[in-house]
Amino acid sequence: xxxxxxxxxxxxxxxxxxIIIGLVLLSFFSIIPGIPGKALAANIAGESRTYxxxxxxxAGDKLLPLYEYLDFTVQDLGKESISVHFGGWLGYDLSNNSxxxxxxxxxxxxxxxxxxxAKEDNTVVNLGRVMVFEGVASERLDGIYARTDxxxxxxxxxxxxxxxxxxxxxxxxxxxxxxxxxxxGLYTLGISYLKQERNGSSFREEEGxxxxxxxxxxxxxxxSSSYNKKTTGWMEHAYYLMLGPFxxxxxxxxxxxxxxxxxxxxxxxxxxDMTPGGPIDPREKVNILGEEIFYSxxxxxxxxxxxxxxxxxxxxxxxxxxxxxxxVLPKSYNAGLSIHKxxxxxxxxxxDEYRIYxxxxxxxxxxxxxxxxxxxxxxxxxxxxxxxxxLAAGYELTEKLxxxxxxxxxxxxxxxxxxxxxxxxxxxxxxxxxxRKGV
Amino acid sequence: xxxxxxVLTFLLLLPVFVLALHLSTGTAGTALKHPMEVEAPVMCxxxxxxxxxxxxxxxxxxxxxxxxxxxxxxxxxxxxxxESFCAxxxxxxxxxxxxxxxxxxxxxxxxxxxxxxxxxxxxGRINPASCMKCHGRQNNERCRVCHK
Numbered sequence: 001x002x003x004x005x006x007x008x009x010x011x012x013x014x015x016x017x018x019i020i021i022g023l024v025l026l027s028f029f030s031i032i033p034g035i036p037g038k039a040l041a042a043n044i045a046g047e048s049r050t051y052x053x054x055x056x057x058x059a060g061d062k063l064l065p066l067y068e069y070l071d072f073t074v075q076d077l078g079k080e081s082i083s084v085h086f087g088g089w090l091g092y093d094l095s096n097n098s099x100x101x102x103x104x105x106x107x108x109x110x111x112x113x114x115x116x117x118a119k120e121d122n123t124v125v126n127l128g129r130v131m132v133f134e135g136v137a138s139e140r141l142d143g144i145y146a147r148t149d150x151x152x153x154x155x156x157x158x159x160x161x162x163x164x165x166x167x168x169x170x171x172x173x174x175x176x177x178x179x180x181x182x183x184x185g186l187y188t189l190g191i192s193y194l195k196q197e198r199n200g201s202s203f204r205e206e207e208g209x210x211x212x213x214x215x216x217x218x219x220x221x222x223x224s225s226s227y228n229k230k231t232t233g234w235m236e237h238a239y240y241l242m243l244g245p246f247x248x249x250x251x252x253x254x255x256x257x258x259x260x261x262x263x264x265x266x267x268x269x270x271x272x273d274m275t276p277g278g279p280i281d282p283r284e285k286v287n288i289l290g291e292e293i294f295y296s297x298x299x300x301x302x303x304x305x306x307x308x309x310x311x312x313x314x315x316x317x318x319x320x321x322x323x324x325x326x327x328v329l330p331k332s333y334n335a336g337l338s339i340h341k342x343x344x345x346x347x348x349x350x351x352d353e354y355r356i357y358x359x360x361x362x363x364x365x366x367x368x369x370x371x372x373x374x375x376x377x378x379x380x381x382x383x384x385x386x387x388x389x390x391l392a393a394g395y396e397l398t399e400k401l402x403x404x405x406x407x408x409x410x411x412x413x414x415x416x417x418x419x420x421x422x423x424x425x426x427x428x429x430x431x432x433x434x435x436r437k438g439v
Numbered sequence: 440x441x442x443x444x445x446v447l448t449f450l451l452l453l454p455v456f457v458l459a460l461h462l463s464t465g466t467a468g469t470a471l472k473h474p475m476e477v478e479a480p481v482m483c484x485x486x487x488x489x490x491x492x493x494x495x496x497x498x499x500x501x502x503x504x505x506x507x508x509x510x511x512x513x514x515x516x517x518x519x520x521x522e523s524f525c526a527x528x529x530x531x532x533x534x535x536x537x538x539x540x541x542x543x544x545x546x547x548x549x550x551x552x553x554x555x556x557x558x559x560x561x562x563g564r565i566n567p568a569s570c571m572k573c574h575g576r577q578n579n580e581r582c583r584v585c586h587k
Contacts (some may be wrong), residue, residue, distance in 0.1 A: 004469045047523070051535060056555075067534045071523035091534050110530035111522055119469055122468040122514055123460065131525060134563045138529070144452065150462040158452045177455065180511070185489045188511055212490055214470070220493045222507045227542050236568065240504055242493050245484050252499060258568045271563075271586040274570060280567055288566070292499055302480075304498070310565060318565060324498070330478040348561060357545035370545045371477070372553035378454040380557060388553040392543040406542040412554035422539060 010171045045430035046072025046086075050291075052094075054421040058414055064094035072429075081119070086112045110371055111140070122155070123148040132159045135178040135192020136226050137209035143174075155180040163196060180210075188212040196266075204266040205229040213238075231429045233262035248297070254290035254308070280315075287311040302326045307339075316345030322353070334359040347378035368392040386412035400428045447518070473518040479546070481519075501548030503569075528573070 015255060035042040049069040056062055091106035113128030132139045134147070134157045143161015150156060160175035176194035179318040189211055196204040197324035221240030237257045244250035261282050263270040274282040290308035307321040311340040322340030327333070335358040342351050351377045359368040380386075388410035396402050406422040471535070484492035494508050496517070509516055509525075514523070528537045528549070538549045550573075551559075563570055574582055 049540070051540065053535065053539065057573060065534070069523075069534075071521070071526070073521060085522050087526045087530065089534050106534075108530065108534070110526040117471075118468065122463050122467055124514070129537075131522065131529065132505075133513050133525075135510055138506070138510070140530075146456045148456070148479075149464060149466070149468075150459050151464050151485065154462075156455065156459045157541055159457050160452050175452070179450075188490065190511060210507065212493065212507070212511060214493075216557050217488055218492075220490070222504070222505060222512070234536055238503075240507070242495075244574075245482075250484075250495070250497075252497065252504075253499070254499070254503075257457070258566075260567070264571060264575070267571065267575045269575065269582055269586065270579070271579065271582050272567065286566065288501075292497070294497060295567055306499075315564075320565075324482075328480060330548075334544060336491075342561075342565075343509060344565070349565065351561070359543065359545055366543060368543045368545055370542065370552075374554070374558065386554050390542050390545075394543055404543060410554050413557045420539075422514070422542065424540075 002353055016429075042074050042433050043430065044072055044074045046070065046428070048427045050425040052423045054419075056415075056418065062095055066092045068092075075097045081117050082293075083117065084113070085115060088112065089226075093303065098340055118148075119165055121149040129164065130159070130161075133208050134159065134176075135190050136206045137176055137192065138177075138196050139174060139194075141174050153182050153184075155182070163264045172196075178210075178358070186214060190197055202230060206235070218246065227264040228265055230266050232260045235259060235263040244294075245296075248295055250294040251292075252292040252294070254292075256286075256288040258286050258288075260284045283311045283313075284315060300329055302328075318342060318344030318349045323438075328416070332361055350377035351375060364396040366394045381413040381415040383411070386410070388412070402426045469514045470518065477519060498548050502550075506572075 014026045024304070047070075049067075051067040051069070053065055055068075066087055069087075069089040073086075074084040077083060086109075088109040088111075089107065093106065095268070109129055109141040111129050111131050114125045115127075116125045116202045117123065123146075125144070127144050129140065129142050130145045132141060132145050135158065139159075141159065141161040141163050143159065145157070147155065147157035147158040156163075156177065156179050158171070158175075158177040163173050163174040167307070174194070174196040175191065178190050178192035180188060182188040190209070192208045192210065194204065194206045195202065196209075204228055205228070207229055208224055208226040212220065212222045214220045221239060222242070223237070225237045226235045227233070228235045235258070235373070237255075238253050241253040241255075242250070242251075253321035260274065264274065265283065267273070274280045274284075276283060287312055288308060289304065292304060292306040294302065294304045303325050305321075305323045307319070309321070312318075320340060320342045322338060324336060324338035326336045328335075332374070336356070338355045340353040342349055344350055344354070354373040354375075357368070357370040359366065368390070370390040370392075371387065373385065376384050378384075390397065390406060390407055390408040391408040392404065394402055394404035402425070404422075405425045406420075406423075406424075408418075408420040410420075412418070412419045479496075481496040483494045483496075490512075494505075527540065536549075536551055536555075540550045541547055541549055559570070
């Protein structure tokens with residue numbers, strides 16, 4: 001199976017997904033008042049977000065997709081420790097072109113699981129379609145995830161199930177775990193493991209170390225290293241040193257190293273199938289060193305300067321640096337101005353980037369203006385200046401219901417002029433359901 | 440996943456977790472909600488001096504560094520964020536780009552603002568690993584329209 005075929009998403013129709021949806025719906029309807037014998041108390045809170053977008057493709061096709069994003073959490077389900085979580089979206093095509101003629105692209109259950117959470121030890125057990133972020137794992141799977149703190153400062157997490165990102169959900173297993181140890185206020189150190197199999201053979205096998213260390217007050221290091229056991233090489237080391245805050249100053253330093261051959265193994269798209277001597281060489285290794293200095297002038301104004309150096313074994317070097325000023329008046333006004341320069345060894349990696357934005361809230365109305373401009377040293381499709389201007393406005397009809405509209409105009413190497421329009425309706429809801437009599 | 444693998448997976452996972460529960464300490468877990476409302480920009484270091492101070496929501500925290508906190512201490516993220524906050528970017532098979540959904544929140548460090556159709560060719564050369572995190576094994580239908 002080639003990489004393109006293999007990257008299709010598992011959809012709502014898989015057996016595991018049917019089980020998940022069943023669990024979520026069963027939990028949801030079991031608390032609806034009026035259903036005989038269903039007297040469980042529960043709180044439900046969530047949000048419905050309805051979006052309609054208008055845009056054109058480079059070929060001139062007009063796209064008009066309509067999306068409904070729904071998420072909700074049912075808590076205190078009978079016992080405080082049980083909850084249900086659901087998030088997903090449906091898309092409806094108003095122009096017959098929005099989803100590329102592929103009806104499978106018009107829906108997704110992002111997550112849907114029943115969760116048990118104990119009051120002690122951070123013990124959590126999630127069952128269903130779960131998102132797992134543990135050490136080397138940043139996955140979504142149909143299965144089980146569990147974690148707890150244990151004696152002596154240790155913590156353990158395990159997960160297993162079917163990955164949702166491959167076409168073979170009936171023969172696609174992913175599992176792993178993380179063991180951590182922490183000394184409160186000094187360090188957290190974790191080791192993690194992940195294995196993914198498909199069609200009976202190993203697809204990915206990764207091991208990792210993650211660290212948070214605070215040797216003295218105002219000095220902290222965080223980061224991780226990951227090792228590809230299949231290709232027997234280190235994939236990435238990425239660490240940050242954070243100093244401060246010292247009065248109004250903070251310093252963040254980044255040091256990363258990536259080995260392409262090991263990092264890009266186990267991909268499901270041919271975008272990352274690199275060839276030696278091609279635009280991106282699989283033998284490439286990159287070092288990234290970065291520094292950000294942040295200065296709070298007062299409670300509203302802040303300044304920051306940042307610098308990032310990319311050092312490649314094969315492709316040469318590039319430097320990205322600039323500055324940003326922000327002004328924030330909480331819940332009222334928000335503005336920012338930034339200027340950055342990319343200076344690489346090739347003309348393609350030489351450009352200047354400018355951004356200015358402002359957002360103001362007046363009573364029930366909010367208005368946002370955002371301008372982003374990129375000036376290339378070397379013209380791309382005869383264009384050296386690419387920019388976009390966005391106007392956004394919102395109106396709170398009620399505390400829970402908000403209407404919004406955006407308009408974006410841009411000129412770039414792909415479009416002489418591009419106009420995008422966006423309408424949205426956000427509705428937040430919460431209710432106490434199935435309350436017992438006398439409670 | 441066939442039945443044999445399901446059984447094997449659960450056999451592998453359950454004893455580990457049951458043993459862990461047996462060794463649990465009985466200490467109070469992380470609260471479900473932050474005890475007070477926090478205003479943006481969120482600077483945890485204004486009140487905390489321990490590991491929570493490293494979760495200051497600066498621009499580079501929103502960009503790359505938040506992954507380390509999430510992979511070590513996701514329950515802390517849950518103090519303020521519901522799961523859909525993560526899913527807005529990491530939900531896989533996204534219908535809309537996060538930056539399309541949040542044009543009215545320009546302060547948020549979302550990826551791909553402005554003209555990204557052209558810019559991705561440049562960013563992809565600078566650091567393709569930054570693309571891989573979100574699009575390497577998932578959420579790459581749009582990539583395949585051109586990268587056939």
